[in-house]
Amino acid sequence: MSSIISVANLSKTYGSGFKALKNVNLDIKRGEIFALLGPNGAGKTTLISIICGIANPSEGRVLVGGEDIQTSYRKARSLIGLVPQELHTDAFESVWATVSFSRGLFGKPKNPAHIEKVLKDLSLWDKKDNKIITLSGGMKRRVMIAKALSHEPRILFLDEPTAGVDVELRKGMWEVVRTLQQSGVTIILTTHYIEEAEEMADRIGVINKGEIVLIEDKATLMQKLGKKRLTLHLQNKITSLPESLGHYELELCDSGATLVYDYDTKGDRTGITSLLSDLRAAGIRFNDLDTTQSSLEDIFVDLVRTS
Template structure:
C-alpha cells in the first residue's frame, strides 16, 4: 500500500542561518496513528506546517495522496485537517457557526447532520449555541478539532491537541481519535504527553535538532529499547548491597527494604535465576517481587539525550 503522505529530502532554513529541518524523509501510512515526538524546537511544528502548506520549504518535496503540496496545493490541502497548537477562532461566534464556516471554506456543501454528529462525538452538542469566548480552554480545544473535521479530511494533524486539557477530556479525545482511525482517517500526532503516544500510536518517530533520529512501530520500539525492572521487596532491611552482588548493578531503595534489578528484554539470559540464588547465599530474603517495563517516555528521553 502506498503511503498517504510522502516527505522526501525536506529542509527548512531561515535568513538568520538557522536550519529547522535537515533532509527529512518520512512516509505516513494510510489509516495509521503516527506519533511524532521531540523536545521543544526539534522541528515538529515546522514539519507539520510545511506538509499543510502553511510554511514554504527550502528544498524537498511533500505529497498527500499523490498530490504535490506545491503544484497541487488545493487538492492536497483539501485532504488535511489541522488542529494547531494555538487556538485561532472568532471568540464571539457560536460553536455551531464556527464549525459550519470551516466546512464552507473548503467549498463543501452544508451538511447539518454531519456537523451535529461531530459536535456530539466531541461532547460539544450542548454547547452548540454558546459563543467561543464562553468556553473553557479544554472545550475550545475540542472546537478546534471539530473545525478540523468539518470538511471530512483523510488526514488529521493534531499538534499538541491536549495541551491544557484535563485528564477526563484527554481520554475522551483519545477515544475520538481511535474512532477516526477505525473509519480510515490517518492521524499524525505531536505531543509532550508521552503517555498519549504510548496509548494510541501505531508507529513512533522521534525528531531532534531537525532530523528524524528514530522511526519504528511502537511495539517493536518498546521491545528493542525496552528494559525491565525486577523489584524485590525484602523481608529485612539491609544497609548496603553485598560486594558479591556487584555484577548485577542492583539499586537499593525504600530505606534498605527494596532491591531493583534492571535487565535487557532482548537477552536470552536475564540473569534472574542466578540473582535469586546469589541472594539466598547472602542471606537476603524477599517477601514479594514485581516487574516493570520501561515506558516510552524513558526511551524518548534516552534518545534525545544522546
C-alpha cells in the same frame, strides 16, 4: 499499506542559520494513527507546518495523497485537517458559524447534516449557538477539532490536542479519534501525554534536534527497546553492595531496603538466575520481589537522552 504522506530529504534552515529540520524522511501509512514524539524545540511543529503547507522547506519534498504540497497546494491541503497547538477562533462567533465558515474556506458546499454530526460527535451540539468567548478551554479545543473536520479531510493532524482538556473530555476526544480512524481517516498526533501515544498509536516516531531518531511499530518498539525491572524487597537493610555484585549495576533504594535490577528482555540471558545465586552467596536475603515493564515514556526519555 500504502503511504498517504511521503516526506523526502526535508530540511528547514532559518535566516539565523538555525536548522529546525535536518534531512527528515518519513512515510505515514493510510489509515493509521501515527504519534510524533519529541521534546520542546525538537521540530515537531515545524515538520507539521511544512507538511500542511503553512511553512516552506529549505530542501526536500512532501507528497500528500500523491500531490506535492508546494506545486499542488490546493489539492493536497484539501485532504488535510489541522488542529494547531494555539487556539485560533473568532471569539464573538457562534460555534455553528465558525465551524460552517471553516468548511466554506475549502470551497465545500454547505452541509448542515455534516456539521451537526461533527458537533454531536464532539459533544458540542448543545453549545452550537454559544459564542466562542463563553466556552471553557477544553470546549474551545473541541471547536478547533470540529473546524478541522468540517471539510471532511482524509488526514487529521492533532498538535497537542488534549492540552488544557480535563480527563473526561480527553477520553471522549480519543473515542472520536478512534471512530475517525475506523472511517478511514489517517491521524497524526503530537502529545506531551506519552501514555496517550502508548494507548492510541499504531506507530511511533521520535524526533530530536530536528532529526528523526526512529520510526517503529509501537508493539515492536516496546519489545525491542523495552526493559524489565526486578525489585527485591530485602529482609534487612544494607548500606552498600559487596564487590561481588558490582557487575550487575544494581541500584540500592529506599534507604537500603530494596534492590533494583534492570534487565534487557531481548538478551539470551537476563542474568536473574545468577544474580539470585550471587545474592544468596553474599548473605543478602529478600522477602518479596516484583517485576515491571518499561513504559513508552521510559523508552522515549532514554532515546532523547542518547540521541
